[in-house]
Amino acid sequence: MDIPSLTINAVREGLQSHRFSAVELAAEALRHAREENSKTNAYLHFSDERALASARRVDEKLARGEDPGLLAGVPVAIKDVIVTKGVRTTCGSRLLADYVPPYDATAVIRLEQAGAVMIGKTNCDEFAMGSSNENSAFGPVRNPHAPDRVPGGSSGGSAAAVAQGTAVVALGSDTGGSVRQPASFCGVVGVTPTYGRVSRYGLTAFASSLDHIGPLARNVRDAAQVLRAIAGRDVLDSTSAEAPVPDYAAQLDGDVKSMKLGLPREYLKDLTSETGDLISKGIETLKKMGCAVREISLPTTDYAIGCYYIIATAEASSNLARYDGVRYTFRSRSSETLSDMYRKTRGEGFGAECKRRIMLGTYVLSAGYYDAYYLKAQKVRTLIARDFSNAFSQVDAIVAPVSPFPAFKIGEKIDDPMAMYLSDIYTITGDLAGIPCMSVPCGKTAEGLPVGMQILAKHFDEARMFRLADAFERSGGASN
Amino acid sequence: MKITEREVRYVADLANLALTDDEVRKFQHDLDEILAHMDRLNEIQTSGVEPMTQVLYEAGETATLRPDRERPGIGSELALANAPLASHGYFKVPEVIKR
Numbered sequence: 068m069d070i071p072s073l074t075i076n077a078v079r080e081g082l083q084s085h086r087f088s089a090v091e092l093a094a095e096a097l098r099h100a101r102e103e104n105s106k107t108n109a110y111l112h113f114s115d116e117r118a119l120a121s122a123r124r125v126d127e128k129l130a131r132g133e134d135p136g137l138l139a140g141v142p143v144a145i146k147d148v149i150v151t152k153g154v155r156t157t158c159g160s161r162l163l164a165d166y167v168p169p170y171d172a173t174a175v176i177r178l179e180q181a182g183a184v185m186i187g188k189t190n191c192d193e194f195a196m197g198s199s200n201e202n203s204a205f206g207p208v209r210n211p212h213a214p215d216r217v218p219g220g221s222s223g224g225s226a227a228a229v230a231q232g233t234a235v236v237a238l239g240s241d242t243g244g245s246v247r248q249p250a251s252f253c254g255v256v257g258v259t260p261t262y263g264r265v266s267r268y269g270l271t272a273f274a275s276s277l278d279h280i281g282p283l284a285r286n287v288r289d290a291a292q293v294l295r296a297i298a299g300r301d302v303l304d305s306t307s308a309e310a311p312v313p314d315y316a317a318q319l320d321g322d323v324k325s326m327k328l329g330l331p332r333e334y335l336k337d338l339t340s341e342t343g344d345l346i347s348k349g350i351e352t353l354k355k356m357g358c359a360v361r362e363i364s365l366p367t368t369d370y371a372i373g374c375y376y377i378i379a380t381a382e383a384s385s386n387l388a389r390y391d392g393v394r395y396t397f398r399s400r401s402s403e404t405l406s407d408m409y410r411k412t413r414g415e416g417f418g419a420e421c422k423r424r425i426m427l428g429t430y431v432l433s434a435g436y437y438d439a440y441y442l443k444a445q446k447v448r449t450l451i452a453r454d455f456s457n458a459f460s461q462v463d464a465i466v467a468p469v470s471p472f473p474a475f476k477i478g479e480k481i482d483d484p485m486a487m488y489l490s491d492i493y494t495i496t497g498d499l500a501g502i503p504c505m506s507v508p509c510g511k512t513a514e515g516l517p518v519g520m521q522i523l524a525k526h527f528d529e530a531r532m533f534r535l536a537d538a539f540e541r542s543g544g545a546s547n
Numbered sequence: 548m549k550i551t552e553r554e555v556r557y558v559a560d561l562a563n564l565a566l567t568d569d570e571v572r573k574f575q576h577d578l579d580e581i582l583a584h585m586d587r588l589n590e591i592q593t594s595g596v597e598p599m600t601q602v603l604y605e606a607g608e609t610a611t612l613r614p615d616r617e618r619p620g621i622g623s624e625l626a627l628a629n630a631p632l633a634s635h636g637y638f639k640v641p642e643v644i645k646r
Contacts, residue, residue, distance in 0.1 A: 165629075166629055167628070167629065169621050169625040169626070169628065169629075170621065262602040263602065263604070275601075276600065276601040276602065302613035302614075303613075305611040305612075305613075306601070306611070308604060308606075309606060309610055310604075367591070369587070370587060370588055370590075370591050372584065373584055373585040373586075373587050373588045374588065376581065376585065377585055377588075384562060388562075388563075391563070392631060392640075393630075393631075393638050393640055394629065394630055394638060395629055396629050396630075396631060397631065398631035398632070402641055403641060403642075403645065404641050404642055404643065404644070404645050405640050405641050405642065405643045406563075406643075407641065408640060408641050409563040410563050410564060410565035411565045413562075413563055413564050413565070414564050414565030414566060415565075417564070419570075419573075422564055422566070422570070422574070423574060423577055423578070425562050425564065426555070426558050426559060426562055426564070426574060426578060427578060427581060427582075429558050429561050429562040430550070430554075430558045430578065430582075431585075433558065433561060440585060440588075442598055443588050443589075443593060444588060445598030445599050445600060446593035446596040446597070446598050446599075447588055447591060447593060448598070448599040449596050449597055449598065449599040450591070450593070450596060452599060452602075484577050484580075484581065485577075485580045485581055485584060488581070488584075500602075501602030526602075526604065
């Protein structure tokens with residue numbers, strides 16, 4: 068059982084040929100994850116009881132000759148902003164350090180119904196706010212490829228766990244790039260599905276019109292399988308879409324010849340030279356695969372950061388208002404009145420980044436500023452969405468970088484919030500438009516730092532996005 | 548200067564955040580820088596453009612609705628399990644007004 072090399076299919080094959088049982092695999096996965104955790108701090112807690120119970124159910128089904136599920140026995144790690152009944156869920160925050168949810172997120176229920184085995188909850192930026200996993204109240208996560216560098220954020224723990232090989236797949240969340248960017252920094256596949264493709268029920272809300280749950284995996288096929296298991300209408304999330312869920316893995320037929328791809332000229336301006344080189348090599352591979360690549364324009368790109376950080380922080384200031392010391396574990400000890408309790412609990416409990424965003428959001432929504440900032444940003448959002456629908460009338464999919472640079476050093480950008488925000492430039496636009504987008508590994512720099520290539524597609528066109536990514540992966544990516 | 552210290556304290560009050568003086572100064576600096584970047588949005592023409600409040604799809608009128616079926620709640624024991632302070636089925640909090 069070499070956990071780091073396992074895929075969903077390999078687990079299934081191992082179980083069916085009796086090389087190992089689901090319980091043996093779960094126990095080994097837990098042992099391995101614990102042993103490796105000090106290198107990255109990817110996991111915040113392990114869920115042994117639950118993992119072994121799920122594994123036992125899989126073994127029992129196999130013994131009875133029943134179908135154990137699409138993801139039978141697969142060790143999965145869940146980002147700690149996603150609630151898990153009876154298993155501590157902290158959202159990376161001091162405010163929820165002792166919080167044990169009384170319910171499961173729909174995505175988690177569906178994973179377990181498919182036979183997956185949850186081994187633990189992963190570290191993340193506090194309330195999913197950050198691009199480096201340095202904003203966690205429980206210490207930063209280290210990039211498995213380079214321990215003095217960030218894994219990316221906010222799903223840094225999930226990306227690190229998959230890259231390290233302690234889980235076969237993981238769930239993360241993406242609001243402005245929080246699945247794709249850490250996937251890119253850690254050299255794994257990260258998918259942000261169409262908005263509404265996966266239920267947000269049980270995903271701790273950051274920005275409700277931008278939040279997504281998405282899978283991370285070591286290969287495209289595994290990511291596609293996980294998405295199939297968790298996607299689909301959920302009556303508990305009124306923003307979840309009715310659209311049917313295709314069998315994504317069955318459609319990975321490699322037929323990408325004559326796919327028309329667009330490369331946005333606005334996304335090529337600020338790349339470091341190594342990132343630019345690797346993306347260029349990736350484009351060459353796509354051309355060799357038979358795709359037609361042309362330059363396109365997404366003219367509103369320059370305004371995307373301003374637009375995103377107004378909308379996201381405004382929604383966040385509203386969503387985070389519930390952490391007031393009344394219901395969710397943490398309360399300041401020094402409060403004498405109710406109002407005191409609210410202010411001090413939040414003052415003591417939130418980290419700097421959360422406070423910064425709450426204040427920005429409150430400011431742009433406040434009387435006198437609402438029209439100039441929030442309403443304006445919503446109009447710019449329409450223009451950004453329009454840029455994409457115009458582009459998709461000319462091309463089948465868009466290819467782009469994920470980040471202007473590979474993983475930076477821990478501490479390098481933490482004192483410059485604006486610089487940190489600007490690094491999200493290529494990922495926020497997908498979230499604003501609600502289109503599916505993903506990061507697929509595209510080679511490494513001379514120092515060994517992974518660089519991801521981004522693929523973006525039309526709403527609900529994940530099948531095409533996966534087909535392209537899978538063919539790219541099998542062609543060797545940028546090392547072709 | 549886009550935002551004064553007084554405005555920072557005002558916004559912190561609205562958001563129910565108790566800040567130290569050092570925090571007020573730091574956030575004033577940060578917010579100033581960030582708001583200056585956001586002012587770029589004034590360069591772009593948006594008259595006649597509808598605001599986009601969320602991602603929307605073509606769907607039937609009742610697509611977002613679910614059947615109006617009663618189901619049990621989580622019950623007060625579970626609901627109070629994470630309370631910092633609770634008793635007799637209530638969340639307990641400090642007095643609203645200081646007497």
